[in-house]
Amino acid sequence: MTDTMATLPDLVPPPVELPERVAALRSEVRAFLAEERAAGAWRPRADTWLSGWDERFTKELARRGWLGMTIPTEYGGHGRGALDRYVVTEELLAAGAPVAAHWVADRQIGPSLMRFGTEEQRQRFLPGIAAGEVYFGIGMSEPDSGSDLASVRSKADRVDGGWELTGTKVWTSGAHHAHAFFALVRTSPKDDTNRHAGLSQLIVDLKAPGVTIRPIPLLTGAHHFNEVVFDKVFIPDSMVLGEIGQGWHQVTSELAFERSGPERYLSTFPLLVALLGEVSAQELDAGRRRDLGGLVSRYWTLRRMSLAIAGALEAGKAPELAAAVVKDLGTRFENEVIDAARLLVSIPPDPAGEQGGFARLLADAVLHAPGFTLRGGTNEILRGIVARGLGLR
Amino acid sequence: MSSEMSSELREMAESVFGDAWDSSTDAFDAKLWESVEQTGLARLTLPEEAGGSGGTMSDAAAVLIAAGQFAARVPLVETDLLAAWLLHAAGIEVPSGPLSATVAGNLTIQPAAGGAGADVSGTLRRVPWGRAVSAVAVLAGEQVLLVETAGAGVEEGTNLAEEPRDDLVLNELTVRHVAAVPSVAVVEFPLRAALGRALLLAGAARGAVAMAVKYATERVQFGRPIAKLQAIQQTLALAGAEVAAAAAATEAAAREVDKHGFAEASFAIAAAKARAGEAAGQVARITHQVHGAIGFTREHDLRLVTTRLWAWRDEDGSEAYWNDRVGARVLEVGAEGLWPLLTGTP
Numbered sequence: 219m220t221d222t223m224a225t226l227p228d229l230v231p232p233p234v235e236l237p238e239r240v241a242a243l244r245s246e247v248r249a250f251l252a253e254e255r256a257a258g259a260w261r262p263r264a265d266t267w268l269s270g271w272d273e274r275f276t277k278e279l280a281r282r283g284w285l286g287m288t289i290p291t292e293y294g295g296h297g298r299g300a301l302d303r304y305v306v307t308e309e310l311l312a313a314g315a316p317v318a319a320h321w322v323a324d325r326q327i328g329p330s331l332m333r334f335g336t337e338e339q340r341q342r343f344l345p346g347i348a349a350g351e352v353y354f355g356i357g358m359s360e361p362d363s364g365s366d367l368a369s370v371r372s373k374a375d376r377v378d379g380g381w382e383l384t385g386t387k388v389w390t391s392g393a394h395h396a397h398a399f400f401a402l403v404r405t406s407p408k409d410d411t412n413r414h415a416g417l418s419q420l421i422v423d424l425k426a427p428g429v430t431i432r433p434i435p436l437l438t439g440a441h442h443f444n445e446v447v448f449d450k451v452f453i454p455d456s457m458v459l460g461e462i463g464q465g466w467h468q469v470t471s472e473l474a475f476e477r478s479g480p481e482r483y484l485s486t487f488p489l490l491v492a493l494l495g496e497v498s499a500q501e502l503d504a505g506r507r508r509d510l511g512g513l514v515s516r517y518w519t520l521r522r523m524s525l526a527i528a529g530a531l532e533a534g535k536a537p538e539l540a541a542a543v544v545k546d547l548g549t550r551f552e553n554e555v556i557d558a559a560r561l562l563v564s565i566p567p568d569p570a571g572e573q574g575g576f577a578r579l580l581a582d583a584v585l586h587a588p589g590f591t592l593r594g595g596t597n598e599i600l601r602g603i604v605a606r607g608l609g610l611r
Numbered sequence: 612m613s614s615e616m617s618s619e620l621r622e623m624a625e626s627v628f629g630d631a632w633d634s635s636t637d638a639f640d641a642k643l644w645e646s647v648e649q650t651g652l653a654r655l656t657l658p659e660e661a662g663g664s665g666g667t668m669s670d671a672a673a674v675l676i677a678a679g680q681f682a683a684r685v686p687l688v689e690t691d692l693l694a695a696w697l698l699h700a701a702g703i704e705v706p707s708g709p710l711s712a713t714v715a716g717n718l719t720i721q722p723a724a725g726g727a728g729a730d731v732s733g734t735l736r737r738v739p740w741g742r743a744v745s746a747v748a749v750l751a752g753e754q755v756l757l758v759e760t761a762g763a764g765v766e767e768g769t770n771l772a773e774e775p776r777d778d779l780v781l782n783e784l785t786v787r788h789v790a791a792v793p794s795v796a797v798v799e800f801p802l803r804a805a806l807g808r809a810l811l812l813a814g815a816a817r818g819a820v821a822m823a824v825k826y827a828t829e830r831v832q833f834g835r836p837i838a839k840l841q842a843i844q845q846t847l848a849l850a851g852a853e854v855a856a857a858a859a860a861t862e863a864a865a866r867e868v869d870k871h872g873f874a875e876a877s878f879a880i881a882a883a884k885a886r887a888g889e890a891a892g893q894v895a896r897i898t899h900q901v902h903g904a905i906g907f908t909r910e911h912d913l914r915l916v917t918t919r920l921w922a923w924r925d926e927d928g929s930e931a932y933w934n935d936r937v938g939a940r941v942l943e944v945g946a947e948g949l950w951p952l953l954t955g956t957p
Binding site: 224225226228229230232233235241244308312313487490491492494495497498499502504506507508509510511512514515516517518519520521522523526540543544546547598600601602604605607608609610611 | 820824827838841852862863931934936940946949952
């Protein structure tokens with residue numbers, strides 16, 4: 219080899235095959251979704267894991283054993299693998315089903331409690347999560363802390379038997395419905411030589427005295443985001459997640475779950491399905507047929523990448539780098555689908571259009587799109603992680 | 612083959628092809644060919660009873676990605692995936708040495724005057740490595756001809772990477788081995804060619820980004836390696852994601868072939884070749900931008916992989932060709948069939 223030769227680390231784990239056992243599971247989920255749709259229980263939406271809060275639907279999923287799937291049975295879960303959960307979630311997202319109520323709890327709170335929670339915390343929350351009755355939010359961002367998460371200023375002071383929490387969290391999806399969230403807070407003063415030290419995660423009861431929740435309407439006018447203000451909220455020692463001072467490490471591990479799922483490329487999939495309902499083979503000339511094919515080739519590729527990550531999760535790994543790669547590709551692609559779809563047919567977006575119809579899905583998708591490449595870590599931050607993985611920094 | 616064995620195979624292939632890296636020539640690498648013969652990589656997927664190694668397409672994926680990464684100057688796809696397969700399927704004994712393969716629709720084929728075989732006239736266009744191989748497996752309709760190049764006129768041509776793409780002129784050439792193949796072979800040939808090419812593309816993309824990352828950590832401007840500049844980090848991260856996408860798509864398509872055969876994997880192969888072709892353009896653009904002027908010259912080795920990216924994305928079907936096939940399939944299955952198509956589960 220010459221001195222210009224170089225090798226590159228693998229950014230995404232090797233491909234995985236879904237085990238035979240999940241084929242039956244997939245059929246069951248599809249049959250259930252078909253039944254729901256036939257009954258008119260809901261209409262497909264774009265970005266349903268943010269906008270589709272439907273506690274009835276969540277409880278129906280729980281009744282079938284499709285929430286808390288990876289949680290051990292002793293905590294009310296089902297002790298199944300990450301790939302089983304993957305199949306259920308991708309089917310729900312592809313159908314545009316209303317999954318927002320349980321999304322955060324099922325995706326990252328359950329795994330975090332299993333990894334860092336006390337026995338008491340697991341007993342208290344996991345059975346409710348698996349039953350579709352306990353909902354969680356995410357308490358990371360603050361007015362002055364977005365991408366620079368380590369700069370959070372919400373602070374907890376030591377008091378008798380626990381901590382007294384003061385500060386503000388923002389962009390908390392579903393906080394007005396949820397029971398609790400994990401707040402990333404400062405438990406000791408900022409150390410400029412180690413910015414990641416002194417942070418901790420507290421489990422905050424969102425109905426507790428001193429917690430004020432105010433809506434922050436989205437571009438659509440819809441109420442999903444909230445500001446959550448803590449005014450001397452008492453957090454008992456029993457609601458400290460993991461170890462005091464280990465918050466940064468814990469949050470990073472939580473992000474591997476938050477960033478790695480199929481919701482990072484499927485948010486606008488129902489739009490493409492609706493588009494196909496509007497076109498027939500005769501209406502699409504060769505150029506547009508090619509554009510449509512291009513979208514589907516990329517969907518197919520992203521799904522294989524996303525599956526590879528689920529395979530790594532199933533093997534007990536925390537594929538943070540791969541999650542960053544796929545989330546960057548996937549969320550940019552969610553936007554590209556919108557651009558392509560609006561040019562494939564001449565149907566303008568209509569925010570008052572029929573729910574589930576192309577015009578309404580397009581309107582919602584366009585107005586939700588800015589969030590795709592922000593939430594859970596901006597794409598610029600993700601690329602910084604990838605650059606580190608490549609050995610550039 | 613287990614994933615452990617696949618990873619050993621990949622290591623071996625990377626070592627064999629890496630050692631052969633040489634920018635001083637574009638000619639067929641006879642020494643490398645000896646190595647791939649000795650290591651069993653030359654006829655990797657041909658069944659053992661036919662003189663091959665009996666490997667899977669996933670094994671071939673590991674080897675071809677490495678071959679693309681190190682710009683190997685040997686006809687691996689042509690010999691193993693195409694010629695050896697086609698000849699074996701037609702019941703013709705596979706000759707030794709490097710081979711090529713092509714589809715020809717314009718040949719005049721007449722029974723040989725002497726009895727066995729046929730007399731063949733016409734031109735085989737842009738045969739990969741035509742000048743370097745002793746024989747070419749030609750698929751003409753549902754017939755397979757084993758054309759020995761010694762009797763053909765060679766009009767040399769190349770692709771953008773200066774790999775031989777030669778016209779072979781046959782003038783009443785007597786071909787001793789002629790046989791019919793099952794019609795499924797006619798469907799399978801372009802799928803094999805596309806998947807082989809897509810895997811090479813995935814490898815060349817990987818090689819280009821590896822070189823750009825190394826260059827960025829060594830090249831100093833503004834008093835520090837350009838790798839420290841966020842603009843460079845961001846753009847190389849995009850290129851890295853393209854490499855990952857090309858690898859994921861092509862390796863997954865290879866797995867589909869192992870599970871279901873080529874014809875059943877046609878959707879996966881179409882998507883994989885299209886996606887790898889798309890990645891090729893992005894990666895070539897970004898890696899040249901990072902290398903600056905030196906990468907734009909013959910003095911630097913980057914061209915070995917980027918010219919292959921540009922050549923191979925158009926060979927065996929461009930993104931336009933394969934995305935059109937995918938689009939047609941999507942319109943055929945409609946709104947209800949899209950998700951089942953993507954998941955491969957009706």
